[in-house]
Amino acid sequence: MQKALFVGIMVSLISGLISVFVVLRKMSFIGAGISHAAFGGVAIGFFTGINPTITAIIYTIAVALGIELVSRKGKISEDVSIGIFFASSMALGIVLVSLSRGYTVDLFGYLFGNILAITKEEVLLSLFVAIFVIGLIMLFLKEIFLTSYNEEIARVSGISVRAINILFLIVLSVSIVISIKIVGIILVSALLVIPGATAQLFAKNVYFMIVASCGFAVFSTILGLLLSYEFDIAPGGSIVLTATVLFLIALFLKKRQ
Numbered sequence: 001m002q003k004a005l006f007v008g009i010m011v012s013l014i015s016g017l018i019s020v021f022v023v024l025r026k027m028s029f030i031g032a033g034i035s036h037a038a039f040g041g042v043a044i045g046f047f048t049g050i051n052p053t054i055t056a057i058i059y060t061i062a063v064a065l066g067i068e069l070v071s072r073k074g075k076i077s078e079d080v081s082i083g084i085f086f087a088s089s090m091a092l093g094i095v096l097v098s099l100s101r102g103y104t105v106d107l108f109g110y111l112f113g114n115i116l117a118i119t120k121e122e123v124l125l126s127l128f129v130a131i132f133v134i135g136l137i138m139l140f141l142k143e144i145f146l147t148s149y150n151e152e153i154a155r156v157s158g159i160s161v162r163a164i165n166i167l168f169l170i171v172l173s174v175s176i177v178i179s180i181k182i183v184g185i186i187l188v189s190a191l192l193v194i195p196g197a198t199a200q201l202f203a204k205n206v207y208f209m210i211v212a213s214c215g216f217a218v219f220s221t222i223l224g225l226l227l228s229y230e231f232d233i234a235p236g237g238s239i240v241l242t243a244t245v246l247f248l249i250a251l252f253l254k255k256r257q
Contacts, residue, residue: 012217
């Protein structure tokens, strides 16, 4: 539980921060697409005997950049390219899992989350990723926010919009993979949307939205873990349901105002 709590807080800070820009950029669908595409990367790890987290990070970054490239040069809409990569990655994962002799129930930990089985190496990895993601976002906060708000203004201001978009896609991919152990591939997209959507209801500026989103994410994770421990239920589902309830309460209070 100690390791689960530490990793939960680290991942919550990451997802809370990323969630702000996923909501502002209206990228919830691409977040869901990349998170489900991670199944292909995990399956590659099981098939080759390499750490599935490493293969999933590499694979999801490739998928994210592939979506960006196909959308920009392939003359098809972004949602279509997401659907293509989403389906093909899931199919690849299914094929590799069926061929893998080393297939074990560990795969279900990646699908549905298994935060209580966090290893010491994964604790260190989550800490490293948290420092990397938060540091990178804060370093390019102005550029990321401006491209999220209005790409034309950002371009006129001399910002390389494509470079910032690619940077954000890479950070999003890494954040998704590192969050999989907590809530699983199936639910990770919710963790990337709900905190930011909740914070947006009361946000006065982007800084307040970031703090509120991270706060909601951390609180949801801690309370969800405590509830899962108390009632012996799946931690991933408990965390996401807690975040959903907080969003509904915030929505109700906002309407009352």
